[in-house]
Amino acid sequence: MLVALLNGARTFAALAQKGPTYDCPGCGQVVTLKKGLKVIHHFAHKPPVTCTWAKGETAAHMAAKKLFLDHLRALPRVADVEFPIGTQRADVYALGKNGAPYVFEMQHQPITEQDIARRTQDYFKQGAAVTWLPLIDLSKLTTKKTATGHIIERYSPKPFEKWLQGFNFKELWYVEPSTGLLWQGKFDKAMLEVAYSEWHVSGGGTESAGGYSRPSKRWRKLTLTGPFTLAQLNITTTRRQSSSVGTHFYPQGNRIVFVPKSPVPSPPKE
Numbered sequence: 719m720l721v722a723l724l725n726g727a728r729t730f731a732a733l734a735q736k737g738p739t740y741d742c743p744g745c746g747q748v749v750t751l752k753k754g755l756k757v758i759h760h761f762a763h764k765p766p767v768t769c770t771w772a773k774g775e776t777a778a779h780m781a782a783k784k785l786f787l788d789h790l791r792a793l794p795r796v797a798d799v800e801f802p803i804g805t806q807r808a809d810v811y812a813l814g815k816n817g818a819p820y821v822f823e824m825q826h827q828p829i830t831e832q833d834i835a836r837r838t839q840d841y842f843k844q845g846a847a848v849t850w851l852p853l854i855d856l857s858k859l860t861t862k863k864t865a866t867g868h869i870i871e872r873y874s875p876k877p878f879e880k881w882l883q884g885f886n887f888k889e890l891w892y893v894e895p896s897t898g899l900l901w902q903g904k905f906d907k908a909m910l911e912v913a914y915s916e917w918h919v920s921g922g923g924t925e926s927a928g929g930y931s932r933p934s935k936r937w938r939k940l941t942l943t944g945p946f947t948l949a950q951l952n953i954t955t956t957r958r959q960s961s962s963v964g965t966h967f968y969p970q971g972n973r974i975v976f977v978p979k980s981p982v983p984s985p986p987k988e
């Protein structure tokens with residue numbers, strides 16, 4: 719976690735000094751300040767950890783939160799992380815020019831479709847605009863470089879990513895914590911070749927099968943356009959009507975959208 723309480727006041731790990739006692743905002747237990755050279759400065763519970771406030775949090779997740787926090791504060795905007803809104807804790811929270819709250823959720827843990835829909839609806843009820851950003855690590859994927867980004871022919875989206883592409887009308891924005899860059903993602907069907915084969919049957923005839931392609935249930939083709947730095951994107955909102963598509967439910971509210979300031983992304987890095 720990036721924020722703990724010092725005498726009841728929210729304190730950022732990046733600005734905290736070793737010495738005083740820091741408490742978890744969730745459970746109130748004492749947490750330890752970690753200030754290393756390689757990891758993002760953060761607070762951690764002492765084992766055994768029974769608190770769910772920062773359950774399953776990874777260095778990549780903290781890096782993604784800090785990326786947005788630093789950008790939003792530099793704009794400058796009122797911005798915070800791990801911020802309570804209603805009964806939830808927003809990964810990144812900010813106020814727009816008109817004072818309207820924005821919530822950015824960085825997601826790479828499994829979350830069910832029902833949970834992501836319900837959490838989105840709860841934020842909408844609090845009057846917040848919402849977006850969800852899956853994390854990605856291109857160094858761990860087999861990608862084909864293109865003039866405008868990358869193609870991943872066999873990408874296995876998590877259920878929440880399938881929900882999200884409907885929520886965002888076929889667009890997903892991925893955050894790459896290792897580089898601090900964003901990618902605009904789009905799913906297409908991944909076609910599987912069913913090999914052609916023939917065989918002889920009793921009586922002297924020949925039968926055959928295959929020789930066609932079919933869409934994979936598991937895989938999608940993921941096209942990534944970019945990369946973009948946050949500074950190369952306008953962050954705005956658009957109204958979304960509620961809808962149900964198949965098994966997906968989408969609540970009504972303001973959706974955060976990222977609009978590239980220039981349609982041409984910066985050249986892909988080696």
Ligand SMILES: [Zn+2]
Nearest residue numbers: 742744745769
């Ligand atoms: Zn705790």
